[in-house]
Amino acid sequence: MTTIYKIHPQTPQKQKIAAVAKALHQGAIVLYPTDTVYAIGCSLEDKSAIERVRRLKQSANDKPLTFLCDSLSNIAAYAHVEDAAYKIIRKLIPGPYTFLLPATKQVPRLVMSPKRRTTGIRVPEHAISQSLMQGLGNPIISTSALTVAEHDPDIAFRLSKAELFDRLGPQVDLIIDDGEALGHKASSIIDLIDEPRLIRRGLGWEALVDWIDEAVA
Numbered sequence: 001m002t003t004i005y006k007i008h009p010q011t012p013q014k015q016k017i018a019a020v021a022k023a024l025h026q027g028a029i030v031l032y033p034t035d036t037v038y039a040i041g042c043s044l045e046d047k048s049a050i051e052r053v054r055r056l057k058q059s060a061n062d063k064p065l066t067f068l069c070d071s072l073s074n075i076a077a078y079a080h081v082e083d084a085a086y087k088i089i090r091k092l093i094p095g096p097y098t099f100l101l102p103a104t105k106q107v108p109r110l111v112m113s114p115k116r117r118t119t120g121i122r123v124p125e126h127a128i129s130q131s132l133m134q135g136l137g138n139p140i141i142s143t144s145a146l147t148v149a150e151h152d153p154d155i156a157f158r159l160s161k162a163e164l165f166d167r168l169g170p171q172v173d174l175i176i177d178d179g180e181a182l183g184h185k186a187s188s189i190i191d192l193i194d195e196p197r198l199i200r201r202g203l204g205w206e207a208l209v210d211w212i213d214e215a216v217a
Contacts, residue, residue: 002169009033009178012131020174021135028173029053031145031165033180034068035126036096036187036203038145038164040172041068045138050110056171057143064113066098066120068142070133075099075121078106078139085192094125096203100191111141118193128178144186157184 003023005016020030027049029042040056042049044067053065069075072089079101081089089099103112103119112119122142124130133140149167150156159167161182165175188208189200198208 002172002175004165004175004177006177006179007128009180010127012128014131017128017131017135020176021132021137023174024049024132024136024140029056030174030176031168031172032128032132032174032176033126033178033183034122034129034142035094035124035183036185037183038161039142040145040148040168041141041143043136043138044108044111044141047108047110050108050141053141053143054110056148059143064100064103064119065111066122066142067111067139068122068124068129068133069139070130071123074139075101075123078104079119079121080104082192084196088190088192088196089123092204092207093123094130095123096125096185096187097208098122098187098189098200100189100193100199102193116193120189122187128176146184159184 005020007013007016024043027046029040029049029052031038031040040053042053072093098120100118100120103117107119145164145168146156146159149164150159169175186202188202188205190208191197191199198205
């Protein structure tokens with residue numbers, strides 16, 4: 001049976017965060033809020049949990065999964081960050097941005113793109129997400145729950161929170177309810193592997209053009 005935790009969006013209750021982190025350490029997968037959309041996630045250190053998330057997402061193993069880090073220094077443990085990329089990331093985090101970067105050996109093969117050895121990393125501006133990572137002690141997988149619940153994007157981005165919980169509740173172990181309205185706009189994606197380029201216009205994309213131009217000038 002799925003366990004639901006009601007957690008305050010700005011001041012997450014430490015006891016509840018600790019309980020969720022403990023479950024993630026034990027291989028649980030969770031439906032949780034971020035600064036963009038609700039995500040399905042698990043510990044980056046748990047192979048079987050990552051496999052469960054991939055099955056839910058129905059993604060091929062050559063497609064990288066995004067995961068959350070809590071800071072720029074944490075990103076450096078999981079990705080090779082060149083000077084130009086560093087400048088862009090430093091200006092934009094925390095925030096609604098996914099960075100595609102060359103992966104280090106710290107990134108599990110199940111998460112990265114095996115052909116390019118790349119991965120997607122975010123640093124969210126969200127108290128619950130940050131508290132979970134701090135409680136867990138390592139990054140958390142983050143894949144959009146909306147597109148798992150409904151494969152038709154036109155329908156997915158009209159789902160209510162109740163519909164999302166009803167559809168995905170039986171497929172996850174834990175749900176975090178932050179009491180907030182459901183977000184429907186995903187992160188912007190920036191490819192920082194070669195020349196910086198915006199490959200998806202999501203939340204905050206307007207701020208990206210100037211930062212990218214400045215970094216590569």
